[in-house]
Amino acid sequence: MIPEPQHRSFFKSPWLWTILALVLIVAFAAFVRPMAGPSPPAEAAAAVDEPAQTAHVIAENKTLSQPQTSEIATNTIQTTEEETETSPLVADTPSSENCIACHTDEEKLQELAEEPEEVKSAEAEGEG
């Protein structure tokens, strides 16, 4: 009796599972890579919190029920991650030649410098 040819299921093929696993690994790597990519632009990282924003940061701390000054102070200055990190400054990169050329030139500054418009309310009154 001639044995019937074995119809081995396609899904039981070890090659299929190997290929599938490789595809998954590659896809996972592609997904994860952008998350570990470069930081936001330097200007965003260097953003400096204005006082009003600082107060907003305090407000965001919902855990303070009876704020103690030390806690408030700590929260006040936790404005950006960069604030707790130092960054060694590198001399003259990029070039400051143009800045210096203008800011050491009295005549040019007299021509170009402008006093920022004073923003004072007509309702302001008194000392302080």
Add this chain to the structure above:
Amino acid sequence: MEVWEKVLIDSEKYLEKDVHAEVGCIDCHGGTPDTDEKEEAHEGVVVKASANPMKACGGCHKSYAEGAQSSKHRVQTGYQEVLAHRGGDFTDTTFTKAYGNHCTSCHADCGDCHISRPSALGGGLISGHKVKKFASVWLTCGGCHSARITDDYRGNHEGIPGDVHWEKQGMVCAKCHTETDYHSGSHGTRYSDAPSPACVDCHEDVLPGDGVEQHDDLHLEKMDCQTCHAAGAYKSCFGCHTGIDDQDIKFFTTDPSQMTFKIGRNPLKSEERPWDWVLLRHAPATPDLFAFYGDDLLPDFDAVPTWKYTTPHNTQTVTPQNATCNNCHGQDELFLTEKDVDPAERAANQGVIVAPEDIPQYLSDQPEPVTPGEEGES
């Protein structure tokens, strides 16, 4: 100072002699290189680079930059502590908006003291961007602390002498106030810790039996030095209110300031400040300080006196209240009594108001009061 002078960099003082000039402008201030067009060059410029001390200064001055994270000058812990005690809720966005709009403009970063003049004086570079190791006494310290310290210290108030430490010794702020006082302090007001400086740090020979009649145990234990040695009135402020006008500009109003001299009960009595009697100065806070923003934003206003502990910087050896015993004893007007306090603030000041019967009584066996400098004159 002309506007152009405020931004003029001094080639000799800064570029040639200051090590900080080795760091490029753009490294600290940002901006756009390779253009000589003003607007374009200033795109992205951060004027106050040291608003982020760790980034601007921490690379070389790490300990100072770390200290700045909690410095009273930068974080304004004093304001925060007092407002928190008055019930200000720093978790409430309405309250913090009011606080942020009106109370944070006095803070100082590294550059505000070491590079620039205070904004209260119109800003601008102090010395062509030279980074001054020691801040300018009159421009920097005095620029912010003028009304309540420098004017007293230099005798700018008519009829009231300046401080003996200035007039006789020419001592500047840093002679008494240490670097630590400026750079650190993460908790409370400047009166939260032991006196720093304390008069006895230098005047350690002030002791009972030192030859000064009033330096007996009773007086030295019962009152702080300024109570006897402040040479006259000092500035008190009143009636601060805040708001935003119809142009969306933030503003505040205050009532006229007054020169006052009031001895009261010590509101900060502690082991480090054990005295019963101290001088008091009126702070401008009012219960409706932030009423523009919402109701009852300082619900515990009365928890802190509006007549606050103070140490005027106009000390002299002989003063109107210590020239004789009876220059103080029996002089009711020197003491903060109920009639001196606005009825709306009496609850807040119960702890510092002096009851009439507690005012030291006139000593009939002692000489009549005299005006300092006029003793013996005919």
